[in-house]
Amino acid sequence: MAAGTGTTSALTRERVVVAAIALAERDGLADLSMRRLAAELGAGTMSLYNHVSDKEDLFDGMVEAVLAPVRIADSADWREIVATWATDGRQVLLDRIDLIPLVIAPQRLVHLGRISGAVGSALERAGLDPGAAATVVRVVGRYFAGAVLLDAPRLRTGGVSRAALDRTFATGLSALLSGLDAEVVG
Amino acid sequence: MAAGTGTTSALTRERVVVAAIALAERDGLADLSMRRLAAELGAGTMSLYNHVSDKEDLFDGMVEAVLAPVRIADSADWREIVATWATDGRQVLLDRIDLIPLVIAPQRLVHLGRISGAVGSALERAGLDPGAAATVVRVVGRYFAGAVLLDAPRLRTGGVSRAALDRTFATGLSALLSGLDAEVVG
DNA sequence: CGTCACGGCGTACAGCGTACGTCATCGAAC
DNA sequence: GTTCGATGACGTACGCTGTACGCCGTGACG
Numbered sequence: 001m002a003a004g005t006g007t008t009s010a011l012t013r014e015r016v017v018v019a020a021i022a023l024a025e026r027d028g029l030a031d032l033s034m035r036r037l038a039a040e041l042g043a044g045t046m047s048l049y050n051h052v053s054d055k056e057d058l059f060d061g062m063v064e065a066v067l068a069p070v071r072i073a074d075s076a077d078w079r080e081i082v083a084t085w086a087t088d089g090r091q092v093l094l095d096r097i098d099l100i101p102l103v104i105a106p107q108r109l110v111h112l113g114r115i116s117g118a119v120g121s122a123l124e125r126a127g128l129d130p131g132a133a134a135t136v137v138r139v140v141g142r143y144f145a146g147a148v149l150l151d152a153p154r155l156r157t158g159g160v161s162r163a164a165l166d167r168t169f170a171t172g173l174s175a176l177l178s179g180l181d182a183e184v185v186g
Numbered sequence: 187m188a189a190g191t192g193t194t195s196a197l198t199r200e201r202v203v204v205a206a207i208a209l210a211e212r213d214g215l216a217d218l219s220m221r222r223l224a225a226e227l228g229a230g231t232m233s234l235y236n237h238v239s240d241k242e243d244l245f246d247g248m249v250e251a252v253l254a255p256v257r258i259a260d261s262a263d264w265r266e267i268v269a270t271w272a273t274d275g276r277q278v279l280l281d282r283i284d285l286i287p288l289v290i291a292p293q294r295l296v297h298l299g300r301i302s303g304a305v306g307s308a309l310e311r312a313g314l315d316p317g318a319a320a321t322v323v324r325v326v327g328r329y330f331a332g333a334v335l336l337d338a339p340r341l342r343t344g345g346v347s348r349a350a351l352d353r354t355f356a357t358g359l360s361a362l363l364s365g366l367d368a369e370v371v372g
Numbered sequence: 373c374g375t376c377a378c379g380g381c382g383t384a385c386a387g388c389g390t391a392c393g394t395c396a397t398c399g400a401a402c
Numbered sequence: 403g404t405t406c407g408a409t410g411a412c413g414t415a416c417g418c419t420g421t422a423c424g425c426c427g428t429g430a431c432g
Contacts, residue, residue: 011410033388044412046390051410055389106287106339138336139329139358146332150324153292172325175365176358183361197379219419230381232421237379241420 011043013051017061024062025098034058056107063108066096072118078126078185079177082136085119086144086173093148094162100152104145116141132184139184143176197229199237203247210248211284242293249294252282258304264312264371265363268322271305272330272359279334280348286338290331302327318370325370329362 019041024032034055038045052058070092073084093100102108116137123133151165205227210218220241224231238244256278259270279286288294302323309319337351 034390035388046392046413047411049390101292104335106342109336109339135354135357138354139361142332142336142355142358143329143362144332145335146328146330149290149331149335150295150328153295156292168321168324169328171321171369172328172362172366175325175369176329176362177365178368179361179363179365180358182364183357220421221419232382232423233380235421 011041011047011051013061015041016048016051017058017065020058021062021065021096021099024102025096029098029101059102059105059108060111062099063103063111066099066103067092067111067115070115072115072122074122074125076126078123078128078133078136079181081119081122081126082140082177083173085115086140086147087170089115089144090147090151090169094152094155097152097155100148104149112141112145128185135184136180139180140173140176143172147172197227197233197237199247201227202234202237203244203251206244207248207251207282207285210288211282215284215287245288245291245294246297248285249289249297252278252285252289253297253301256301258301258308260308260311262312264309264314264319264322265367267305267308267312268326268363269359271301272326272333273356275301275330276333276337276355280338280341283338283341286334290335298327298331314371321370322366325366326359326362329358333358 016037020032020037023037023040027036034048035045037058038048041048048058052061070085070089073081075081075084093103096103103112120133120137123136124130128136147169151169154160154165155162202223206218206223209223209226213222220234221231223244224234227234234244238247256271256275259267261267261270279289282289289298306319306323309322310316314322333355337355340346340351341348
Protein backbone atom coordinates (compact mmCIF):
# COMPACT_ATOMS: atom_id res chain seq x y z
CA MET A 1 0.00 0.00 0.00
CA ALA A 2 2.98 2.26 -0.48
CA ALA A 3 2.85 5.34 -2.66
CA GLY A 4 1.67 5.24 -6.24
CA THR A 5 -0.32 2.07 -5.71
CA GLY A 6 -2.29 0.82 -8.67
CA THR A 7 -5.52 -1.14 -8.71
CA THR A 8 -5.36 -1.99 -5.04
CA SER A 9 -6.56 1.31 -3.69
CA ALA A 10 -6.22 2.52 -0.17
CA LEU A 11 -8.78 5.22 -0.82
CA THR A 12 -12.44 4.36 -1.20
CA ARG A 13 -15.49 6.52 -1.56
CA GLU A 14 -16.55 5.45 1.88
CA ARG A 15 -13.22 6.29 3.47
CA VAL A 16 -13.28 9.67 1.77
CA VAL A 17 -16.83 10.40 2.90
CA VAL A 18 -16.22 9.28 6.46
CA ALA A 19 -13.08 11.37 6.72
CA ALA A 20 -14.94 14.35 5.30
CA ILE A 21 -17.62 14.03 7.94
CA ALA A 22 -15.03 13.75 10.67
CA LEU A 23 -13.13 16.75 9.38
CA ALA A 24 -16.29 18.84 9.05
CA GLU A 25 -17.32 17.97 12.59
CA ARG A 26 -13.89 18.73 13.95
CA ASP A 27 -12.95 21.92 12.12
CA GLY A 28 -16.26 23.15 10.80
CA LEU A 29 -17.88 22.84 7.43
CA ALA A 30 -16.26 26.02 6.13
CA ASP A 31 -12.79 24.56 6.64
CA LEU A 32 -13.52 21.40 4.71
CA SER A 33 -11.53 21.76 1.52
CA MET A 34 -10.40 19.10 -0.89
CA ARG A 35 -6.80 19.88 -0.08
CA ARG A 36 -7.27 19.56 3.66
CA LEU A 37 -9.32 16.41 3.29
CA ALA A 38 -6.65 14.83 1.12
CA ALA A 39 -3.97 15.79 3.61
CA GLU A 40 -6.01 14.21 6.38
CA LEU A 41 -6.10 10.98 4.39
CA GLY A 42 -2.42 11.18 3.51
CA ALA A 43 -3.30 11.37 -0.15
CA GLY A 44 -2.83 13.80 -2.99
CA THR A 45 -5.61 16.26 -3.56
CA MET A 46 -6.62 14.97 -6.94
CA SER A 47 -6.77 11.37 -5.83
CA LEU A 48 -10.02 12.16 -4.13
CA TYR A 49 -11.54 12.73 -7.53
CA ASN A 50 -11.20 9.07 -8.35
CA HIS A 51 -13.90 8.31 -5.80
CA VAL A 52 -15.92 11.46 -5.87
CA SER A 53 -16.77 13.31 -9.03
CA ASP A 54 -17.16 16.68 -7.46
CA LYS A 55 -17.16 18.46 -4.16
CA GLU A 56 -20.92 18.47 -4.62
CA ASP A 57 -20.80 14.70 -5.00
CA LEU A 58 -18.78 14.46 -1.81
CA PHE A 59 -21.47 16.48 -0.06
CA ASP A 60 -24.12 14.13 -1.41
CA GLY A 61 -22.22 11.19 0.01
CA MET A 62 -21.93 12.87 3.38
CA VAL A 63 -25.65 13.60 3.49
CA GLU A 64 -26.54 10.04 2.53
CA ALA A 65 -24.30 8.77 5.30
CA VAL A 66 -25.85 11.10 7.84
CA LEU A 67 -29.37 10.18 6.83
CA ALA A 68 -28.73 6.44 6.61
CA PRO A 69 -29.89 5.59 10.16
CA VAL A 70 -33.31 7.16 9.64
CA ARG A 71 -35.80 4.33 9.44
CA ILE A 72 -39.51 4.39 8.80
CA ALA A 73 -41.86 2.54 11.10
CA ASP A 74 -44.16 0.09 9.35
CA SER A 75 -47.13 0.51 11.59
CA ALA A 76 -50.87 0.36 11.01
CA ASP A 77 -51.32 3.60 12.92
CA TRP A 78 -50.57 6.54 10.64
CA ARG A 79 -49.96 8.83 13.60
CA GLU A 80 -47.23 6.56 14.85
CA ILE A 81 -45.53 6.42 11.47
CA VAL A 82 -45.49 10.16 11.19
CA ALA A 83 -44.47 10.83 14.77
CA THR A 84 -41.62 8.33 14.62
CA TRP A 85 -40.33 9.75 11.36
CA ALA A 86 -40.38 13.34 12.52
CA THR A 87 -39.06 12.71 16.00
CA ASP A 88 -36.30 10.27 15.13
CA GLY A 89 -35.27 12.19 12.04
CA ARG A 90 -34.94 15.35 14.05
CA GLN A 91 -32.86 13.56 16.69
CA VAL A 92 -30.54 12.06 14.10
CA LEU A 93 -29.91 15.45 12.59
CA LEU A 94 -29.50 17.28 15.87
CA ASP A 95 -26.88 14.67 16.76
CA ARG A 96 -24.92 15.69 13.66
CA ILE A 97 -25.58 19.32 14.29
CA ASP A 98 -22.60 20.66 12.36
CA LEU A 99 -23.73 18.94 9.20
CA ILE A 100 -27.28 20.25 9.20
CA PRO A 101 -26.58 23.18 6.90
CA LEU A 102 -25.36 20.61 4.40
CA VAL A 103 -28.46 18.44 4.68
CA ILE A 104 -30.95 21.24 4.28
CA ALA A 105 -29.15 23.04 1.48
CA PRO A 106 -31.52 23.30 -1.49
CA GLN A 107 -29.33 21.12 -3.72
CA ARG A 108 -29.45 18.27 -1.19
CA LEU A 109 -33.10 18.31 -0.21
CA VAL A 110 -33.61 15.40 -2.59
CA HIS A 111 -32.25 13.08 0.05
CA LEU A 112 -34.80 14.21 2.60
CA GLY A 113 -37.33 13.96 -0.21
CA ARG A 114 -36.57 10.29 -0.67
CA ILE A 115 -37.39 9.69 2.96
CA SER A 116 -40.60 11.68 2.69
CA GLY A 117 -41.58 9.52 -0.26
CA ALA A 118 -41.08 6.38 1.78
CA VAL A 119 -43.17 7.84 4.58
CA GLY A 120 -45.93 8.58 2.09
CA SER A 121 -45.94 4.97 0.97
CA ALA A 122 -46.04 3.76 4.55
CA LEU A 123 -48.99 6.03 5.19
CA GLU A 124 -50.89 4.61 2.25
CA ARG A 125 -50.12 1.09 3.46
CA ALA A 126 -51.59 2.19 6.78
CA GLY A 127 -54.83 3.00 5.04
CA LEU A 128 -54.67 6.72 4.21
CA ASP A 129 -55.85 7.61 0.76
CA PRO A 130 -53.09 9.09 -1.44
CA GLY A 131 -54.29 12.67 -1.19
CA ALA A 132 -54.43 12.64 2.57
CA ALA A 133 -51.06 10.90 2.77
CA ALA A 134 -49.47 13.53 0.55
CA THR A 135 -50.93 16.35 2.58
CA VAL A 136 -49.83 14.83 5.85
CA VAL A 137 -46.30 14.31 4.55
CA ARG A 138 -46.04 17.84 3.23
CA VAL A 139 -47.45 19.45 6.34
CA VAL A 140 -45.49 17.42 8.87
CA GLY A 141 -42.44 17.64 6.63
CA ARG A 142 -42.57 21.40 6.94
CA TYR A 143 -42.77 21.24 10.70
CA PHE A 144 -39.93 18.76 10.80
CA ALA A 145 -37.71 20.73 8.45
CA GLY A 146 -38.37 23.97 10.25
CA ALA A 147 -37.53 22.34 13.56
CA VAL A 148 -34.19 21.14 12.28
CA LEU A 149 -33.50 24.51 10.72
CA LEU A 150 -34.37 26.60 13.75
CA ASP A 151 -33.51 24.39 16.68
CA ALA A 152 -29.98 23.61 15.54
CA PRO A 153 -28.49 27.12 15.72
CA ARG A 154 -30.35 27.74 18.94
CA LEU A 155 -28.60 24.71 20.41
CA ARG A 156 -25.25 25.71 18.94
CA THR A 157 -25.24 29.06 20.64
CA GLY A 158 -26.46 27.40 23.80
CA GLY A 159 -29.33 29.74 24.62
CA VAL A 160 -31.80 26.95 25.20
CA SER A 161 -31.59 23.44 26.57
CA ARG A 162 -32.20 20.57 24.25
CA ALA A 163 -34.82 19.20 26.59
CA ALA A 164 -36.84 22.39 26.32
CA LEU A 165 -36.69 22.33 22.55
CA ASP A 166 -37.65 18.66 22.53
CA ARG A 167 -40.65 19.52 24.62
CA THR A 168 -41.98 22.30 22.40
CA PHE A 169 -41.27 20.10 19.41
CA ALA A 170 -43.40 17.33 20.84
CA THR A 171 -46.12 19.79 21.80
CA GLY A 172 -46.29 21.24 18.33
CA LEU A 173 -46.17 17.85 16.70
CA SER A 174 -49.06 16.51 18.70
CA ALA A 175 -51.04 19.70 18.06
CA LEU A 176 -50.35 19.26 14.39
CA LEU A 177 -51.35 15.61 14.36
CA SER A 178 -54.60 16.14 16.15
CA GLY A 179 -55.43 19.05 13.88
CA LEU A 180 -54.63 16.98 10.80
CA ASP A 181 -56.67 14.12 12.14
CA ALA A 182 -59.68 16.38 12.27
CA GLU A 183 -59.13 18.31 9.06
CA VAL A 184 -57.60 15.87 6.63
CA VAL A 185 -57.88 12.26 7.63
CA GLY A 186 -61.18 12.32 9.41
CA MET B 187 -18.97 62.42 -10.32
CA ALA B 188 -16.09 61.45 -12.54
CA ALA B 189 -13.47 58.98 -11.40
CA GLY B 190 -11.66 59.36 -8.12
CA THR B 191 -14.42 61.45 -6.65
CA GLY B 192 -13.92 62.54 -3.08
CA THR B 193 -16.44 63.18 -0.36
CA THR B 194 -19.40 63.34 -2.71
CA SER B 195 -19.92 59.63 -3.08
CA ALA B 196 -21.93 58.00 -5.78
CA LEU B 197 -21.94 54.73 -3.90
CA THR B 198 -24.08 54.20 -0.84
CA ARG B 199 -24.75 51.18 1.26
CA GLU B 200 -28.27 51.13 -0.05
CA ARG B 201 -27.19 51.32 -3.69
CA VAL B 202 -24.73 48.52 -3.08
CA VAL B 203 -27.31 46.33 -1.36
CA VAL B 204 -29.97 46.95 -3.97
CA ALA B 205 -27.57 46.17 -6.79
CA ALA B 206 -26.49 43.01 -4.99
CA ILE B 207 -30.08 41.84 -4.74
CA ALA B 208 -30.69 42.58 -8.40
CA LEU B 209 -27.53 40.78 -9.43
CA ALA B 210 -28.32 37.77 -7.27
CA GLU B 211 -31.81 37.55 -8.73
CA ARG B 212 -30.55 37.89 -12.27
CA ASP B 213 -27.48 35.65 -12.27
CA GLY B 214 -27.94 33.53 -9.19
CA LEU B 215 -26.54 33.81 -5.71
CA ALA B 216 -23.49 31.75 -6.56
CA ASP B 217 -22.41 34.27 -9.17
CA LEU B 218 -22.59 37.21 -6.83
CA SER B 219 -19.00 38.19 -6.25
CA MET B 220 -17.61 41.47 -5.02
CA ARG B 221 -15.86 41.99 -8.34
CA ARG B 222 -18.97 41.41 -10.41
CA LEU B 223 -21.04 43.58 -8.11
CA ALA B 224 -18.53 46.39 -8.35
CA ALA B 225 -18.45 46.10 -12.13
CA GLU B 226 -22.23 46.27 -12.19
CA LEU B 227 -22.04 49.52 -10.27
CA GLY B 228 -19.23 50.87 -12.42
CA ALA B 229 -16.99 51.01 -9.38
CA GLY B 230 -13.76 49.44 -8.28
CA THR B 231 -13.99 46.28 -6.26
CA MET B 232 -12.58 47.70 -3.07
CA SER B 233 -14.83 50.72 -3.10
CA LEU B 234 -17.64 48.46 -1.97
CA TYR B 235 -15.80 47.98 1.29
CA ASN B 236 -16.36 51.59 2.17
CA HIS B 237 -20.05 50.83 2.60
CA VAL B 238 -20.00 47.24 3.61
CA SER B 239 -17.50 45.80 6.03
CA ASP B 240 -17.61 42.30 4.69
CA LYS B 241 -19.34 40.10 2.21
CA GLU B 242 -21.18 38.77 5.25
CA ASP B 243 -22.25 42.32 6.06
CA LEU B 244 -23.49 42.73 2.49
CA PHE B 245 -25.55 39.58 2.96
CA ASP B 246 -26.97 40.98 6.18
CA GLY B 247 -28.01 44.10 4.34
CA MET B 248 -29.68 42.09 1.63
CA VAL B 249 -31.62 40.01 4.12
CA GLU B 250 -32.76 43.09 6.00
CA ALA B 251 -33.98 44.60 2.76
CA VAL B 252 -35.84 41.45 1.80
CA LEU B 253 -37.47 41.16 5.19
CA ALA B 254 -38.36 44.84 5.52
CA PRO B 255 -41.91 44.55 4.14
CA VAL B 256 -42.93 41.92 6.69
CA ARG B 257 -45.28 43.60 9.13
CA ILE B 258 -46.94 42.24 12.23
CA ALA B 259 -50.66 42.64 12.70
CA ASP B 260 -51.66 44.31 15.96
CA SER B 261 -54.84 42.40 16.54
CA ALA B 262 -56.62 41.24 19.66
CA ASP B 263 -57.06 37.79 18.17
CA TRP B 264 -53.86 35.82 18.64
CA ARG B 265 -54.78 33.44 15.82
CA GLU B 266 -54.97 36.32 13.41
CA ILE B 267 -51.58 37.68 14.45
CA VAL B 268 -49.95 34.32 13.96
CA ALA B 269 -51.70 33.48 10.72
CA THR B 270 -50.89 36.86 9.18
CA TRP B 271 -47.27 36.61 10.17
CA ALA B 272 -46.77 33.13 8.81
CA THR B 273 -48.78 33.59 5.65
CA ASP B 274 -47.45 37.00 4.66
CA GLY B 275 -43.92 36.18 5.63
CA ARG B 276 -43.99 33.08 3.51
CA GLN B 277 -45.38 35.03 0.56
CA VAL B 278 -42.72 37.72 0.85
CA LEU B 279 -40.00 35.13 0.83
CA LEU B 280 -41.44 33.05 -1.97
CA ASP B 281 -41.55 36.24 -4.02
CA ARG B 282 -37.80 36.59 -3.53
CA ILE B 283 -37.27 32.92 -4.10
CA ASP B 284 -33.65 33.17 -5.20
CA LEU B 285 -32.67 34.88 -1.97
CA ILE B 286 -34.22 32.35 0.37
CA PRO B 287 -31.04 30.35 0.90
CA LEU B 288 -29.51 33.58 2.12
CA VAL B 289 -32.30 34.34 4.55
CA ILE B 290 -32.39 30.92 6.14
CA ALA B 291 -28.65 30.44 6.38
CA PRO B 292 -27.75 29.84 10.03
CA GLN B 293 -25.70 33.04 10.33
CA ARG B 294 -28.68 35.14 9.22
CA LEU B 295 -31.48 33.56 11.19
CA VAL B 296 -31.15 36.44 13.64
CA HIS B 297 -33.15 38.58 11.29
CA LEU B 298 -36.04 36.16 11.25
CA GLY B 299 -35.55 35.92 14.99
CA ARG B 300 -36.16 39.62 15.39
CA ILE B 301 -39.49 39.24 13.65
CA SER B 302 -40.40 36.26 15.83
CA GLY B 303 -39.64 38.35 18.85
CA ALA B 304 -42.01 41.05 17.68
CA VAL B 305 -44.70 38.46 17.09
CA GLY B 306 -44.21 37.17 20.60
CA SER B 307 -44.75 40.65 22.00
CA ALA B 308 -47.86 41.10 19.89
CA LEU B 309 -49.19 37.81 21.22
CA GLU B 310 -48.67 38.91 24.80
CA ARG B 311 -50.44 42.18 24.04
CA ALA B 312 -53.29 40.05 22.71
CA GLY B 313 -53.59 38.37 26.07
CA LEU B 314 -51.51 35.21 25.86
CA ASP B 315 -49.35 34.55 28.86
CA PRO B 316 -45.62 34.63 28.11
CA GLY B 317 -45.13 30.88 28.18
CA ALA B 318 -47.96 30.21 25.77
CA ALA B 319 -46.81 33.02 23.50
CA ALA B 320 -43.29 31.61 23.37
CA THR B 321 -44.54 28.13 22.59
CA VAL B 322 -46.84 29.38 19.86
CA VAL B 323 -44.06 31.39 18.27
CA ARG B 324 -41.63 28.50 18.35
CA VAL B 325 -44.10 25.97 17.02
CA VAL B 326 -45.56 28.12 14.27
CA GLY B 327 -42.10 29.44 13.50
CA ARG B 328 -40.98 25.94 12.74
CA TYR B 329 -43.88 25.35 10.41
CA PHE B 330 -43.24 28.67 8.71
CA ALA B 331 -39.53 28.12 8.32
CA GLY B 332 -39.99 24.60 7.05
CA ALA B 333 -42.52 25.82 4.52
CA VAL B 334 -40.12 28.39 3.16
CA LEU B 335 -37.32 25.87 3.11
CA LEU B 336 -39.23 23.09 1.37
CA ASP B 337 -41.69 24.92 -0.84
CA ALA B 338 -39.12 27.15 -2.51
CA PRO B 339 -37.09 24.49 -4.31
CA ARG B 340 -40.26 22.67 -5.20
CA LEU B 341 -41.46 25.81 -6.93
CA ARG B 342 -38.10 26.41 -8.56
CA THR B 343 -38.06 23.05 -10.27
CA GLY B 344 -41.68 23.55 -11.21
CA GLY B 345 -43.02 20.22 -10.05
CA VAL B 346 -45.92 21.74 -8.18
CA SER B 347 -48.10 24.77 -8.64
CA ARG B 348 -47.86 27.57 -6.16
CA ALA B 349 -51.59 27.43 -5.62
CA ALA B 350 -51.37 23.81 -4.53
CA LEU B 351 -48.55 24.58 -2.09
CA ASP B 352 -50.48 27.57 -0.75
CA ARG B 353 -53.42 25.29 -0.11
CA THR B 354 -51.53 22.65 1.85
CA PHE B 355 -49.76 25.44 3.70
CA ALA B 356 -53.08 26.91 4.76
CA THR B 357 -54.44 23.49 5.68
CA GLY B 358 -51.47 22.71 7.86
CA LEU B 359 -51.46 26.12 9.45
CA SER B 360 -55.09 25.90 10.44
CA ALA B 361 -54.57 22.38 11.75
CA LEU B 362 -51.67 23.66 13.78
CA LEU B 363 -53.60 26.61 15.15
CA SER B 364 -56.59 24.59 16.24
CA GLY B 365 -54.31 22.03 17.84
CA LEU B 366 -52.39 24.75 19.67
CA ASP B 367 -55.62 26.34 20.75
CA ALA B 368 -56.59 23.13 22.46
CA GLU B 369 -53.21 22.15 23.89
CA VAL B 370 -51.47 25.35 24.80
CA VAL B 371 -53.69 28.35 24.96
CA GLY B 372 -56.81 26.68 26.32
C1' DC C 373 -4.84 79.14 2.22
C1' DG C 374 -3.41 74.92 4.55
C1' DT C 375 -4.61 70.61 6.12
C1' DC C 376 -7.17 66.76 6.98
C1' DA C 377 -10.34 63.05 6.72
C1' DC C 378 -12.46 60.20 3.51
C1' DG C 379 -14.01 57.80 -0.62
C1' DG C 380 -12.40 55.52 -4.67
C1' DC C 381 -9.11 52.62 -6.67
C1' DG C 382 -5.23 49.14 -8.07
C1' DT C 383 -2.18 45.81 -6.61
C1' DA C 384 -1.20 41.72 -4.36
C1' DC C 385 -1.83 37.48 -1.67
C1' DA C 386 -3.56 33.30 -0.02
C1' DG C 387 -6.77 29.97 -0.71
C1' DC C 388 -10.18 27.59 -3.37
C1' DG C 389 -12.13 23.78 -6.95
C1' DT C 390 -10.60 21.12 -10.47
C1' DA C 391 -8.92 20.01 -15.70
C1' DC C 392 -5.31 17.64 -17.49
C1' DG C 393 -1.34 14.69 -18.33
C1' DT C 394 1.80 11.29 -16.52
C1' DC C 395 3.25 7.29 -14.26
C1' DA C 396 3.18 3.04 -11.42
C1' DT C 397 0.86 -0.93 -10.65
C1' DC C 398 -2.37 -4.55 -11.03
C1' DG C 399 -5.36 -8.60 -13.14
C1' DA C 400 -6.21 -11.07 -17.14
C1' DA C 401 -5.05 -13.08 -21.61
C1' DC C 402 -2.02 -15.54 -24.24
C1' DG D 403 6.29 -15.78 -18.40
C1' DT D 404 5.21 -12.02 -20.88
C1' DT D 405 2.42 -8.52 -22.53
C1' DC D 406 -1.46 -5.26 -22.41
C1' DG D 407 -5.35 -2.51 -21.00
C1' DA D 408 -7.43 -0.44 -17.04
C1' DT D 409 -7.21 2.07 -13.06
C1' DG D 410 -5.82 4.95 -9.33
C1' DA D 411 -2.48 8.20 -7.41
C1' DC D 412 -0.20 12.31 -8.17
C1' DG D 413 1.80 17.21 -9.54
C1' DT D 414 1.16 21.18 -12.05
C1' DA D 415 -1.43 24.87 -13.47
C1' DC D 416 -5.56 27.95 -14.33
C1' DG D 417 -9.08 30.90 -13.15
C1' DC D 418 -11.63 32.49 -9.61
C1' DT D 419 -12.58 34.05 -4.93
C1' DG D 420 -12.47 37.51 -0.63
C1' DT D 421 -9.98 41.14 1.06
C1' DA D 422 -5.56 43.70 3.40
C1' DC D 423 -2.96 47.49 2.29
C1' DG D 424 -1.35 51.77 0.46
C1' DC D 425 -1.88 55.57 -2.70
C1' DC D 426 -4.29 59.44 -4.71
C1' DG D 427 -7.62 63.15 -5.51
C1' DT D 428 -11.16 65.87 -3.50
C1' DG D 429 -14.38 68.69 -0.77
C1' DA D 430 -15.02 70.73 3.80
C1' DC D 431 -13.32 73.24 7.60
C1' DG D 432 -10.23 76.22 10.49
